[in-house]
Amino acid sequence: MINYKLEHDNVFDELVERGYFEQATYEEELRELLKKESIKFYIGFDATADSLTIGHFIQIMVMIRMQRHGHVPIALLGGGTTMIGDPSGRSDMRMVMTKETIAHNADCFAKQLGRFLDFEDDKAIIENNADWLLDLNFLDFMREIGVHFSVNQMLTLDSYKNRLHDGLTFFEFSYMLMQSYDYLVLYRKHGIKMQMGGSDQWSNILGGYDLVRKLEHDKVYAMTFKLLTTADGVKMGxxxxxxxxxxxxxxxxxxxxxxxxxxxxxxxxxxxxxxxxxxxxxxxxxxxxxxxxxxxxxxxxxxxxxxxxxxxxxxxxxxxxxxxxxxxNTIDENMPTAEMAKSDFTNGIGILNLLTQLELTKSNGEGRRLVQQNGISINGKVVNDFRKIITLDDFNNNEIIIKKGKKIYQRVVVK
CATH class of the missing domain: 1.10.240.10 (Tyrosyl-Transfer RNA Synthetase)
Structure with a gap:
């Protein structure tokens, strides 16, 4: 597991100075709690793909830092909530995925998280909300949970308000109830004291925070951290x-x-x-x-x-x-390499088509502009004709090196 030298006695101060912290409920009170006690907290990961991304790495880094300060992370895999999909930041409904695909993705997430967190002796815990969401009784759930949510209030939230013009299904509208219920279940099962997540999850996190406080009459907390964005404000990843x-x-x-x-x-x-x-x-x-x-x-x-x-x-x-x-321009075995058949080049492939096949460009138009700007070279020679046909004569020892711009290289090997 990852070790590093602690720079603060209190993880709260570390999260602030490192630039993670966005907002929290009862900020000073929470800071004192994190200094005095070891708490259990959770972060959710909806299983929308079979791998985590660099965008998720912020959540992972926060969990590592919290764990190194003696707190217990619970990684909640969204085997249930992914069946709906979070409408936050969406202009359309997410693609509905099968249970089997979601379960596979959740397993992949669990394996990846195991590389970063120490799960021995319950120092960290994996949970999957499929265990309590997939077999819910609808009427029981709405009687216990649904009565605590105001439709009027939910419609003021950006995650829902932005969708009203184009249409918002009740299917998606129920997402906040499900995520809030996660907090309640984990509180009852593990004594969770805090949910953490990206700043775009603040409304969803507050839903669970309010639910636990109403039904359990205990003080719990919510904290969000900044999303990984570039200097231009674009979401990174x-x-x-x-x-x-x-x-x-x-x-x-x-x-x-x-x-x-x-x-x-x-x-x-x-x-x-x-x-x-x-x-x-x-x-x-x-x-x-x-x-x-x-x-x-x-x-x-x-x-x-x-x-x-x-x-x-x-x-x-x-x-x-x-x-x-x-x-x-040295050839290195670790350079990104694509293998193609010699027969692909018997009659030749246009440079623009080759660039798109290798995913170096998204379209022939982009490739044409790059060639016209002297932005493409093959084996160190600039390609100055976007009509160029790449044949086996262009290969040296069955390989060519394509360079895009100043920093992107692609090796092509034919067999």
Missing amino acids: KSMKGAVWLDEDKTSPYELFQYMRNIDDRDVEKFLLMLTFLPIDECKKLGALEGAEINKGKEILAFEITKLIHGEEKATQALETSRALFSQ
């Missing part, structure tokens, strides 16, 4: 190939390294503070570098994150590959 996954079969260690290596200069300090365990002073020092020197901070950031997610050996390989490619 998307690459040219889609989401940035923690599963190396979906996003390789090298691709993760390069993604973090290429962030905006303005984000270096923030991401070092939130996504690594480097000391606060070192994060600020690296983030304050200017000009070409800031690349040192980016490289350290990329290495540290890749090491946390994939281990030091693979992070070192990604670092060495990145340096080799930037210095002299």
Whole structure:
């Protein structure tokens, strides 16, 4: 499990100084509680895919820090709530997934979380809300839980209000009740004192917080932390190939390294503070570098994150590959590689089609613009004709290296 030197006696202060903290109920009271007692808290993960993403890594880092300060994280897998899907931040209804797919995704999440948290001797706990949501009796549930929610109040929340014009189904409208019920179940089962989550979950979290206080007459808490966004305010975690996954079969260690290596200069300090365990002073020092020197901070950031997610050996390989490619276009075995059949190139493939097949571009139009701007090269030679046909004659020892812009490389091997 991950160890690091504690920089504060109280995890609350650490979450604030590191830039995670967004808001909480009874802030000062909660701060004192976290200093005096070991509490159980939970964070939910709806199983919408078969891997967590870099966006989820904020939640994971918060759980690690809370655990290292003696608190007990409960990772709640949304095997039940994923059957509906959170409408927050959506302009349309989520795709309905099968129970089997959701259960598989939840299992994948559990395995990934096991790499970061210590689950021995109940130092951390995995729960799945499918265990209590899938067999609920509707009338009993509405009599016990539904009576405590005001439709008028729910309709003022952004997660619902923004959908009213285009249509909001009762199916989605019930999501908040289900998530709130999770808090109640976990309170009764484990004595949970707090739910945590991203700032976009504040309304849902407050629903559960209010429900527990009404039905159990006990003081519990809610806390949200900031979403992982870039300096431009864009939610982070998307690459040219889609989401940035923690599963190396979906996003390789090298691709993760390069993604973090290429962030905006303005984000270096923030991401070092939130996504690594480097000391606060070192994060600020690296983030304050200017000009070409800031690349040192980016490289350290990329290495540290890749090491946390994939281990030091693979992070070192990604670092060495990145340096080799930037210095002299060296072919490296860890470079992203695509295998294709020799027969694919017998009659040749247009450069624009090849770029889209390799997911280096999203469309022929994008590829055409890149070629016209001298942004594509093959084996070190700039491609200056977007009508170019790639044949076996372009390959050296059955491989070519395609470079997009200054930082993105793709090796193609034919067999």
